[in-house]
Amino acid sequence: MILALDAMGGDHAPTEICLGAISACSKYPDLEVVLVGDGSQIERVIKDAEPFVSKRIHVVHTDEYIAMDESPTVAFRKKKRASIRLAMEMVKAGDAQGCISAGNTGAIVAGGVLILGRIPGIDRPGLGVPIPLPNKITLLIDVGATIRCKPINLYQFAIMGEIYMRNTLGVKSPTVALLSNGEEEIKGDEVVCEARNMLAKANVEFIGYVEGKDIPLGVADVVVCDGFTGNVLLKFVEGVGEALYRLLREEMDQRILPKVGFLFLIPMLKELWNRFDYEKYGGTPLLGVEGVVIKAHGRSKARAIDSALKVARDFVMNRGVELIRNGLDRGGM
Amino acid sequence: MILALDAMGGDHAPTEICLGAISACSKYPDLEVVLVGDGSQIERVIKDAEPFVSKRIHVVHTDEYIAMDESPTVAFRKKKRASIRLAMEMVKAGDAQGCISAGNTGAIVAGGVLILGRIPGIDRPGLGVPIPLPNKITLLIDVGATIRCKPINLYQFAIMGEIYMRNTLGVKSPTVALLSNGEEEIKGDEVVCEARNMLAKANVEFIGYVEGKDIPLGVADVVVCDGFTGNVLLKFVEGVGEALYRLLREEMDQRILPKVGFLFLIPMLKELWNRFDYEKYGGTPLLGVEGVVIKAHGRSKARAIDSALKVARDFVMNRGVELIRNGLDRGGM
Numbered sequence: 001m002i003l004a005l006d007a008m009g010g011d012h013a014p015t016e017i018c019l020g021a022i023s024a025c026s027k028y029p030d031l032e033v034v035l036v037g038d039g040s041q042i043e044r045v046i047k048d049a050e051p052f053v054s055k056r057i058h059v060v061h062t063d064e065y066i067a068m069d070e071s072p073t074v075a076f077r078k079k080k081r082a083s084i085r086l087a088m089e090m091v092k093a094g095d096a097q098g099c100i101s102a103g104n105t106g107a108i109v110a111g112g113v114l115i116l117g118r119i120p121g122i123d124r125p126g127l128g129v130p131i132p133l134p135n136k137i138t139l140l141i142d143v144g145a146t147i148r149c150k151p152i153n154l155y156q157f158a159i160m161g162e163i164y165m166r167n168t169l170g171v172k173s174p175t176v177a178l179l180s181n182g183e184e185e186i187k188g189d190e191v192v193c194e195a196r197n198m199l200a201k202a203n204v205e206f207i208g209y210v211e212g213k214d215i216p217l218g219v220a221d222v223v224v225c226d227g228f229t230g231n232v233l234l235k236f237v238e239g240v241g242e243a244l245y246r247l248l249r250e251e252m253d254q255r256i257l258p259k260v261g262f263l264f265l266i267p268m269l270k271e272l273w274n275r276f277d278y279e280k281y282g283g284t285p286l287l288g289v290e291g292v293v294i295k296a297h298g299r300s301k302a303r304a305i306d307s308a309l310k311v312a313r314d315f316v317m318n319r320g321v322e323l324i325r326n327g328l329d330r331g332g333m
Numbered sequence: 334m335i336l337a338l339d340a341m342g343g344d345h346a347p348t349e350i351c352l353g354a355i356s357a358c359s360k361y362p363d364l365e366v367v368l369v370g371d372g373s374q375i376e377r378v379i380k381d382a383e384p385f386v387s388k389r390i391h392v393v394h395t396d397e398y399i400a401m402d403e404s405p406t407v408a409f410r411k412k413k414r415a416s417i418r419l420a421m422e423m424v425k426a427g428d429a430q431g432c433i434s435a436g437n438t439g440a441i442v443a444g445g446v447l448i449l450g451r452i453p454g455i456d457r458p459g460l461g462v463p464i465p466l467p468n469k470i471t472l473l474i475d476v477g478a479t480i481r482c483k484p485i486n487l488y489q490f491a492i493m494g495e496i497y498m499r500n501t502l503g504v505k506s507p508t509v510a511l512l513s514n515g516e517e518e519i520k521g522d523e524v525v526c527e528a529r530n531m532l533a534k535a536n537v538e539f540i541g542y543v544e545g546k547d548i549p550l551g552v553a554d555v556v557v558c559d560g561f562t563g564n565v566l567l568k569f570v571e572g573v574g575e576a577l578y579r580l581l582r583e584e585m586d587q588r589i590l591p592k593v594g595f596l597f598l599i600p601m602l603k604e605l606w607n608r609f610d611y612e613k614y615g616g617t618p619l620l621g622v623e624g625v626v627i628k629a630h631g632r633s634k635a636r637a638i639d640s641a642l643k644v645a646r647d648f649v650m651n652r653g654v655e656l657i658r659n660g661l662d663r664g665g666m
Contacts, residue, residue, distance in 0.1 A: 134576065134580050180561075180565075181560065182564070186404050188480075189481045211564075211568045211572075212565040212566060212567065212569030212570075213569060213571045213575065214572060215572060216569065216572040216573045217575060217576055218576075228514050228562070229562055231514040231515070231544075231545070232514060232544070232558075232562055232566065233545060233565065233569060235544045235546040236545030237545075237573075239545060239546030239549040239550050240549045240570075240573065242546065242549070243549035247467050
């Protein structure tokens, strides 16, 4: 299997991206990775890899890439040889079975639609991020591909998310819920309300509305919302983690006694951290486009890129795109 | 000062509501509270209060109240003697300077608009909840009064929230931010984008867009969003707290060593808890209506009701409604 990896996307590109490719290729002997980006920078990292790994890592050189703060659609049109664009064109041409980038989210979404195109029947794609909870994973979809949605978009996110959870993440009969401002049927605006009516008739385990508090409590396997709400929530979680970390450090600096306690607590905190570690699940699929496109977190280091490559590999092996295409036929999206 | 308190609203009504009234009246000798609800139930609780307190607690009896799961607008029209309605009518008639309820949020918002009316020029009211952060309080507005917003709504929430933070919570030159799906100007949908343009010209310390992660990090004093997003976020925070608590208990049950650490950690956790304790700030003002209306959390016990009465008292003393009315004139809302 060949996967195209945007070597220039993300805060730690290209070094950590290349190291992630080496790590994944060491694990999966069937995997070949094409690193797209600055050839000399890439070569400097991959030259030290074991031969049985390095023979499966290829390089496509380009000088262009799309920065995190560039306007995605403008940059995508202007930069014909941007690394993310070339990676997607490889998928389009059949030279790679999937592509991965830790770069500009807007560019990944725009590129997915412009280069690969939407699956026939799909109105808008959705980014579904797996959120690790204490005893399960919940897929939150959408987290930023489609900022404001029509009912059909929420409906299709639900169907695609359900297929992804069932087939790629291996959850049997995943439950699907719509995020709203209350559990009662009278809640929600017209868009959410209409999506609810559509989902009530769909061929999925639809459990109705859930509230914000139900997400961390793991009430549903797939939680559907528009990209604005999902993006705000996802980033809020990051902020809470950072704020708690700062607070713990501050407390540690101020007190003597709890420092001792902190030592005892380390195994517990490590365990907690492991449970919530996004790097383990470091890949967010762009669902609804004609090809495997995985977004990795902008702050991804080698381990997260390794996970994102695994997610792409699983998605390809489980024929995820084909399943969504068939799911549309079956569910009548 | 006379405040009308809905004795029948909330999960712990009427006992904890009545105890909250006793607690507040013990602290503030200038305060009189009218408890509106089932007279015999109320009397049973307040009969044990000290005479110098009980003489300042009055009862207005009614058999009707609006349940948490009732449709707010229907219930408000049908139940002419619902406790929350009578409390608001007292404010309207000038028999009380403000009212407080821990009941059905929708009914409080609908009642505020129907009974008290909007301040002239205000399109929709907003619920602004003070979120305690490590070193400050951030006001998140709206958290559920106006589910989907026009640009003018977000703009007016910002102006009203700024006035509230400055005058009632005593923050000098509060910074105001709009919640969006990214910090860059290209982010946001048309509504958020237009509100940004309006706020850039307003007479407040507007710092532009913030992302979800900036809320827990305390980047702004006032964070503005539509009621759908604010409600989802607020409830998400509750869920995170509950999930962490469950997880800690589970971990405690499974390990021996960290239990020792946990003992050492107790003072630290207590300190953390104190910092984030919503009961200390237990009152959410409904801004934009012609009167002081404070929503207390549905799970409020006596201490949170006591805080909500304090919030109402401060709001009355600081002439909050008048300031918003004047702020409109000044800012040209």
